[in-house]
Amino acid sequence: MQIFITGGSGYIGRSTIRALTRHGIGVTALARSEQAARTVSGLGAAPVAGALTDTDVLHEAARRADAVIHLGVDYAEGTAEVDRAAAEALQDGVGNGPYVHTGGVWVYGDTDGVVDEDAPLNPPRITAWRLENEKRVLARTGTGDHPVVVMPGLVYGRSGGLAQSFFVEPGRTAGAVPCIGDGTNRWALIHVDDIAELYVLALNAPAGAVYAGVSGQNLPLADVARALGHAAGCPGRIDSLTLDEAVQRMGPIAEAFALDQQFSGARARLELGWTPTRLDALTELTQD
Numbered sequence: 014m015q016i017f018i019t020g021g022s023g024y025i026g027r028s029t030i031r032a033l034t035r036h037g038i039g040v041t042a043l044a045r046s047e048q049a050a051r052t053v054s055g056l057g058a059a060p061v062a063g064a065l066t067d068t069d070v071l072h073e074a075a076r077r078a079d080a081v082i083h084l085g086v087d088y089a090e091g092t093a094e095v096d097r098a099a100a101e102a103l104q105d106g107v108g109n110g111p112y113v114h115t116g117g118v119w120v121y122g123d124t125d126g127v128v129d130e131d132a133p134l135n136p137p138r139i140t141a142w143r144l145e146n147e148k149r150v151l152a153r154t155g156t157g158d159h160p161v162v163v164m165p166g167l168v169y170g171r172s173g174g175l176a177q178s179f180f181v182e183p184g185r186t187a188g189a190v191p192c193i194g195d196g197t198n199r200w201a202l203i204h205v206d207d208i209a210e211l212y213v214l215a216l217n218a219p220a221g222a223v224y225a226g227v228s229g230q231n232l233p234l235a236d237v238a239r240a241l242g243h244a245a246g247c248p249g250r251i252d253s254l255t256l257d258e259a260v261q262r263m264g265p266i267a268e269a270f271a272l273d274q275q276f277s278g279a280r281a282r283l284e285l286g287w288t289p290t291r292l293d294a295l296t297e298l299t300q301d
Contacts, residue, residue: 015040016078018083019042019043024205029212041059042059044062071099100112111217113160113161114147154220162223165203166226168205169202169205198272203226224284244298
């Protein structure tokens with residue numbers, strides 16, 4: 014089996030290439046720079062030169078593959094349009110082969126207790142663009158295509174992820190880790206290596222399936238912030254921010270960090286046999 018992946022040199026992409034090659038699956042990976050090409054080559058993937066805006070390159074690489082995993086995101090101007098065009102090119106290329114598209118659980122907004130993939134959608138503004146794109150991706154099930162959507166929770170591990178960028182690094186600089194509100198809101202966490210395994214399993218998922226990539230670790234932000242304080246070298250030093258203050262400091266992503274989310278992640282376990290194994294997020298975040 015030969016897989017084409019976008020975003021392979023990124024945080025989740027690197028772990029996904031490792032997981033694919035560990036399962037004996039050949040990988041070609043989009044690489045928009047020489048550095049990205051070196052990264053994916055070092056992981057055992059064959060680089061394909063191009064960017065997400067190069068739809069002809071995406072189409073041809075997908076046509077040559079048995080399946081596609083779309084992880085890449087272009088956060089420059091026109092993110093939604095670039096993603097939509099890239100997804101269409103990839104799906105056109107791979108035809109009825111599996112196409113695994115990346116979403117994210119933030120599109121659900123605040124949840125009312127522990128929910129699954131059928132919960133109402135109420136995204137913060139930073140992820141609202143995903144809704145229409147995912148709707149278009151999944152609609153192609155009706156034309157004989159094979160789309161699957163994986164929606165990671167807040168990904169951590171291997172000294173990377175959004176928590177590292179927006180909490181640990183600022184904590185090292187300021188001597189205190191930020192915490193939005195009173196910290197009682199919960200984050201649905203997933204280790205980067207566990208979400209990578211879900212991407213591999215999703216290649217065998219039924220067409221039209223949607224999976225929340227969460228491990229069941231729904232932890233209060235206050236606990237996470239304390240763990241991140243240890244990682245930042247400022248244990249016990251918490252900088253409490255209002256949401257407005259957090260938005261001013263972090264940008265609109267603060268609205269997503271302030272969400273109160275709890276997910277079961279049971280569907281992927283039941284349907285795909287997915288078994289997350291990194292289930293002590295606080296310990297790992299303390300050491301990250």
